[in-house]
Structure formats: C-alpha cells, structure tokens
Amino acid sequence: MTHFSYRDGELFAEKVSLTAIAERYGTPTYVYSRAALTEHFRAYSEALNDYPHLVCYAVKANSNIGVLNILARLGAGFDIVSVGELERVLAAGGDASKVIFSGVGKLPHEMARALEAGIHCFNVESEAELEVLNEVAGECGTVANISLRVNPDVDAKTHPYISTGLKENKFGIDIHRAPDVYSRASELPNINIVGVDCHIGSQLTDTSPFIDALQRVLALVDELSARGIALQHLDLGGGLGVRYQNEQPPHPAEYIAALRRELGDRDLTLVLEPGRSIAANAGVLLTRVQYLKPGDEKNFAIVDAAMNDMIRPALYQAWLSIDPVIPREEGNSRHWDIVGPVCETGDFLGKDRALAIEPNDLLCVGSSGAYGFTMSSNYNSRGRAAEIMVDGDQAYEVRQRESLADLIRGETILPV
Ligand SMILES: Cc1ncc(COP(=O)(O)O)c(C=O)c1O
Numbered sequence: 001m002t003h004f005s006y007r008d009g010e011l012f013a014e015k016v017s018l019t020a021i022a023e024r025y026g027t028p029t030y031v032y033s034r035a036a037l038t039e040h041f042r043a044y045s046e047a048l049n050d051y052p053h054l055v056c057y058a059v060k061a062n063s064n065i066g067v068l069n070i071l072a073r074l075g076a077g078f079d080i081v082s083v084g085e086l087e088r089v090l091a092a093g094g095d096a097s098k099v100i101f102s103g104v105g106k107l108p109h110e111m112a113r114a115l116e117a118g119i120h121c122f123n124v125e126s127e128a129e130l131e132v133l134n135e136v137a138g139e140c141g142t143v144a145n146i147s148l149r150v151n152p153d154v155d156a157k158t159h160p161y162i163s164t165g166l167k168e169n170k171f172g173i174d175i176h177r178a179p180d181v182y183s184r185a186s187e188l189p190n191i192n193i194v195g196v197d198c199h200i201g202s203q204l205t206d207t208s209p210f211i212d213a214l215q216r217v218l219a220l221v222d223e224l225s226a227r228g229i230a231l232q233h234l235d236l237g238g239g240l241g242v243r244y245q246n247e248q249p250p251h252p253a254e255y256i257a258a259l260r261r262e263l264g265d266r267d268l269t270l271v272l273e274p275g276r277s278i279a280a281n282a283g284v285l286l287t288r289v290q291y292l293k294p295g296d297e298k299n300f301a302i303v304d305a306a307m308n309d310m311i312r313p314a315l316y317q318a319w320l321s322i323d324p325v326i327p328r329e330e331g332n333s334r335h336w337d338i339v340g341p342v343c344e345t346g347d348f349l350g351k352d353r354a355l356a357i358e359p360n361d362l363l364c365v366g367s368s369g370a371y372g373f374t375m376s377s378n379y380n381s382r383g384r385a386a387e388i389m390v391d392g393d394q395a396y397e398v399r400q401r402e403s404l405a406d407l408i409r410g411e412t413i414l415p416v
C-alpha cells in the first residue's frame with residue numbers, strides 16, 4: 001500500500017494526514033487515493049496499449065461515484081451487475097458504450113434500461129436469460145449485443161465463496177453446452193453475438209487457473225468459428241488477487257503477458273473486468289479505539305468500525321492489516337482482538353494483533369478499498385462510514401456520513 005505511508009511517526013494518505021481526516025470527518029471513514037486508483041488502472045491499460053482491449057472495472061468492488069469518475073476519466077469501461085450500478089456509472093460520467101452487464105439474475109426492466117443507455121454487451125448467464133433478453137430487445141425495438149458467460153469448470157483455488165468457475169457454482173453456462181446455446185442465439189432476431197466471457201473467481205494469486213480457463217475458452221472460440229460463428233471479443237473476467245498479508249500475486253503486466261502468449265495473433269479484442277486489483281490497495285478504513293477490555297483469555301479492543309462497515313473478515317475469514325495511525329512505544333504492546341460494537345460474535349476486524357494502543361487511538365485497516373463500503377449495511381441500525389478521496393495534498397468528501405434522520409427516512413407505521 002505504497003500510497004499510505006508513515007512520515008514523522010504518523011500515517012498519511014498521499015500528502016494528507018489520516019489524523020486530520022479523522023478529526024475533520026469523524027470515524028469510521030474510508031479513505032481512497034486517486035493516485036493509487038490511477039496507477040492500478042494504468043497497470044492494465046498500459047500493458048494492453050498495443051493490443052485491442054477494453055478494461056471494464058468491476059463496479060461491485062467500489063461503486064463510489066468519485067471512484068467511478070476517476071476511472072471514467074482514464075477511459076475505463078465498466079462491468080456492472082445491476083441497473084443501480086449502471087445509473088452510478090452514468091452519473092459518474094462513464095461511457096455507456098463501454099459497459100458490460102454481468103450477473104445471473106438480470107431483470108427485464110434492467111435489460112430495457114441498459115439497452116436504452118446503449119451498453120456494449122450483455123454477458124448472458126443462462127439459456128432462459130437469453131430468451132428473455134431477446135423478447136425485451138424486441139419490445140424495445142432494438143438488438144442486444146451478447147457474450148455467453150461460460151463456466152469452464154476450472155478450480156480457481158481461492159476461498160469457496162469467491163470461486164465462480166466450477167460446475168457446482170451458479171455462474172455461467174456449462175462450456176460443453178455453449179456451442180448449442182450460441183447456435184440458438186444466432187437464430188434469435190433481437191440478439192447479436194459479439195463475444196464470449198468467463199470469470200472463474202476472485203483473489204487468484206497464480207496465473208495458471210486463468211491460463212487453463214483461457215485455453216478452454218479458446219477451444220470454444222475455434223469450435224464456434226468452424227460452425228460459422230465469429231466472435232469479436234474474449235472477456236476473461238476479473239479475479240487477479242492483491243497482497244493483503246504476504247500473498248504474492250502477479251503484477252497485471254505479468255498476468256497480461258501470460259494471456260497474450262496464449263492469445264497469439266488471433267483477431268480478438270481482450271476484455272478484462274478487474275475490481276479488487278484496482279480498488280483494494282487504493283483504500284483504507286479509519287477507525288477509533290473506544291474501549292479496551294483486557295481479560296484472562298482474550299484482550300478486546302472495541303473500535304467504532306464493525307462488521308456492518310467491513311464484512312470481509314467475518315464472511316471470508318479475510319486478514320486485513322491493522323496499524324496505528326500514530327504508533328506508540330512497542331514495549332507496551334499486547335495481543336488484541338479488534339472488534340466492533342455489533343451484537344454478533346463474528347463482529348471482528350482482526351484477531352490476536354500485537355498492538356500498543358490506548359482508548360481514542362486511531363487505527364488504519366489496510367487494503368479496504370474493494371468490497372469494503374460496497375458490502376456495508378445498516379445492521380444494528382448503524383449509519384454508514386463516510387468516504388474521502390485524497391488527491392495529492394487535498395482531501396474531498398465523496399460521500400457524507402449518514403445522519404440519524406437518514407436511518408428512519410422513508411419508513412412509516414400503520415395509520416391505525
Ligand atoms: C463477473 C465478475 N466480473 C468481475 C469481478 C471482479 O472480480 P475481482 O474483484 O476479483 O477482480 C467479479 C467478482 O468476483 C465478477 O463476479
């Protein structure tokens with residue numbers, strides 16, 4: 001996390017002190033770095049510079065409109081999974097013609113809105129969805145560009161909840177059925193076949209499962225071509241991992257070089273849908289220690305961020321770094337479980353962390369820019385964290401904290 005570093009005994013985001021951000025905006029607060037987002041996006045676009053490509057940032061990783069706007073200005077496309085994500089992309093100035101719509105459960109009204117906006121392509125995930133899309137496009141008096149998302153049955157060797165390319169997963173169409181589904185698609189009047197797609201999972205730290213999947217998808221491309229169905233693009237999804245603790249995932253340039261070796265000189269545009277590798281290490285979560293509860297068995301540090309703000313440790317046993325914003329003398333350190341105020345035993349951000357801390361100290365939860373705020377909730381009727389974007393020596397509030405009034409807005413009791 002090179003954009004978040006210590007200077008003179010204090011943690012900074014770029015040139016802005018995290019203490020100053022916490023004092024001004026309160027905690028818990030997500031802090032993002034524009035420079036990091038830019039660097040991570042460019043790692044993809046520069047490695048593909050001389051190759052036909054479209055890098056569609058996976059909006060689910062971090063859909064803050066300020067984040068989307070920074071990526072839109074860099075020329076990013078976007079991978080969306082709902083009409084809500086589409087509206088956010090459009091509000092952020094994203095180009096609809098670079099939007100790809102993934103997801104197993106697209107609703108007819110979402111399809112209609114995406115057609116109206118003029119998106120690039122739908123990644124169709126089932127035969128039933130293909131028929132509905134054909135009908136909706138017909139009703140809209142238009143033709144839908146599609147890829148089929150195929151399930152190549154490749155083990156991504158990641159956490160089971162974020163593995164998506166195995167037969168037992170709900171995603172995509174069995175790659176062996178795909179030729180027949182393409183034939184069916186080619187007969188439908190309101191469907192235009194443009195590509196093929198697969199996404200095998202998230203937080204992959206090795207390129208071999210990607211290559212395995214790519215080889216299987218290329219075999220399908222060749223089979224389709226023999227049947228007279230020519231594709232314009234191949235979308236390999238997202239999934240490249242990041243360093244949270246001591247993982248050593250390949251750099252995007254290394255990953256892309258490996259893909260290009262497989263692609264050879266085929267006439268296919270390469271589409272990628274990275275989320276985590278762009279956003280995770282471009283953000284942190286700031287939280288303040290409220291109470292210390294040392295005990296015989298365990299020492300608990302109760303902080304003001306909870307599983308409703310950052311659910312990854314509770315949901316995937318994910319490890320995130322937790323560092324003091326202003327470190328104290330190490331001699332006073334003890335092992336703490338860093339827990340939130342939510343009434344769940346699973347409400348923790350980290351366990352057994354050696355830290356020298358006192359009440360009111362600020363802690364920085366690292367690698368939180370992806371699947372942090374976007375997976376947050378109002379559980380326990382807690383408001384949501386603020387979101388701040390740091391740009392050099394400036395900090396901008398890109399989402400205000402929810403007020404208590406926001407938490408009851410729009411709800412009502414029965415009149416009698
Ligand atoms: C279809 C699709 N594309 C892209 C992504 C982004 O994945 P990642 O954040 O691991 O790059 C996901 C999430 O795993 C996904 O389901």
Ligand SMILES: N[C@@H](CCCC[NH3+])C(=O)O
Binds near residue numbers: 202203312
């Ligand atoms: N939310 C997951 C990854 C996304 C999976 C989406 N297909 C995580 O935090 O690791």
